[in-house]
Amino acid sequence: VTSLFIPLLTCDRRRTEKEILVQSIIEEVQGVIVFRPVERTVDQSNASTFLAPLAGYTSENHKIVIDLSETSFLSSAGLGAIVMLIRDVRSAGGQVYLCAPTPTVKALFKLVRIDNITRIFETRTAAVNDMSGTS
């Protein structure tokens, strides 16, 4: 397992110290890029930046899993950002899966039928295994 810990102190200057300790993480697991945003609330104020660490992965056919376990509130702006990322990665021949959404975020995904364009897994391991073909 190769882990790439990338501190993202500039993502949100209003984070509390506790949050800064649990920074957004990009890891590479079994050839899959796993990204876990740490923003508990994603709304119009940070929708354009919370996926910024993945900007470098949209131009090639990367396999990406977004771990949403930390995100308890996702507004339509955040939803739009996720959908745009999925579109861009897919156009480049890659794939994006979502995993570990909180119950509310999961219900929101169901409302907008995001499962029509990507897959949602209960756990990060299940998502990575499925994407890497080891399941």
Added chain:
Amino acid sequence: MMPDDTANWMEHLAVVNSASAFAGNGVYAICDKQGLWILHGAETLAVYMGSNQAGRTLPEWLGIDDLDAYKHLFERALPGADCIEEALATGRSKTRFRWLSVRVLPLDRLNDSVCSCCLIYIADVTSRVDAIEQVARSQAREIDASARLQAAVLLSDPEIKSGSFDLASATMPSRFVDGDFLDVFQLTEGKIDLILGDVMGKGMEAATLGTLIKFKLFRSLAGLLHNSSALPSVAQICALLEQAVSSHLATQRNIVTMAYGRMHERAQAFEFTDCGHTPIIHVRGTACRMLKGSDMPLGFADKQEFRSFLVPVRPGDVFLLYSDGLSECVSASGEFFGEEKIMYISKGAATEGARVLVNQLVRLGFEFSASGFSDDVSLLCLKSLPRELVVLERATPPMAKTCRHCSVGQGTGAIEGSLRLAMVDVSRALASLRKRLAVVFRKIRCIDETERGLLLIACHEALSNIADHGITAANKSCLAEWRITEGLLSLEFTYQGRDYDWLERPDTTALQYGERGYGLSIIHSVMDSVLLCNGLHDEKTLVLCRRLTCWKP
């Protein structure tokens, strides 16, 4: 010979200057230089003297009585024969008046106005006039009886007595009877249904159609109630009604608008569907707003989907249903009475009670209009009376301590609160709203954490939409009010600014890969009713309502 028997009437003419003219039924005329005699047998019915009778008009000759009143009876006598002067004259016989039809055909004009020779035809049409009058009297009696019957069927007086509501209605057909209809009825305990409809057109035809609509409405209701244990929603009732009447309306090339409202006493909510009708006026304190739904009139399109909307009701709130005969009555200068005047008058009179408000609107509308109401005017007003309402928590900033005893869904109390949001910093306002509502929503025991989360997202999206599309006022503030009653969560966002397309429920799914457009879709999915109301002075209120599981329809 009947006067309109044009093929034969020439045979009964006589040349006036040949001394005599024979008229049917024993009546004849003699005309010479001295004058004109109308006789029946040896009896002279009328004598008209003059030195230059030929230069007079026939009415001048004959001294006609009630010419205008009876002229319509002979309108079809000789269509297009403008050279023929026709008139009715009355002649008194020994026993009774006789009606004579006199026609004059100038034969030789000396100039444009003087005739030296003419043909006169006189017929005794007494029996025919009598018959026509009898028919007219009979028709008038029938119209009168029909009008009373129609009024009884179409315009039922509110008979429901309730300690919670004050009801009043008024109606004025522009003719004997017209197509407006209204009613108030109670299908189940704690709910009052109100309807006010308007059939396009006037007179008996409109009234008959109005009666049919009302009959079909109650028949549809009976069917729905028979087939379901739950009370149907107003939208369901309107949809079934439209199915029942659409063929009639298509045949008659007519449409019907109808406002259907239902007061839910326990949930303290007003539910409505407007079927293309004029907006319902809602007065609350010093605020007044229009409740306008999204539906087309009945008969306008095939198989419409009707939508019902909910607004929370507070003690003292007034709801006014009215027909466009009031808003569209015109002054001498051509100005419409208009919705704004109705709103101002309603706002001013709402504290006085339903009857005062209705009477004032009728009086001021009538005074405003140049020649009385030219269209039917109907009004139906319901006022929620102040009562012993147990407000379990009144949370105004700073938020009051949570009441440990509140139990929404079991008692009759309400949880309510408000928050004034400065929209200069939208992110901060959104965060404040989320923080406050998260605490409030925890008190709704009949929904789980996930649903609470979705409600929070919907409210966030509503305020975000207002910030993006609605607010224009310099102070950029928005008042958020919430209220939880038995079975209903309502949120109202009041601001000054623009209207926007709040009704649009884009079929936004992730399949379209859109970056935006999910907000409205989320709001409409999570909430049972989303309504943007226009008030006075650009005031807008976005009303979101969600039925709770303890809701009993």
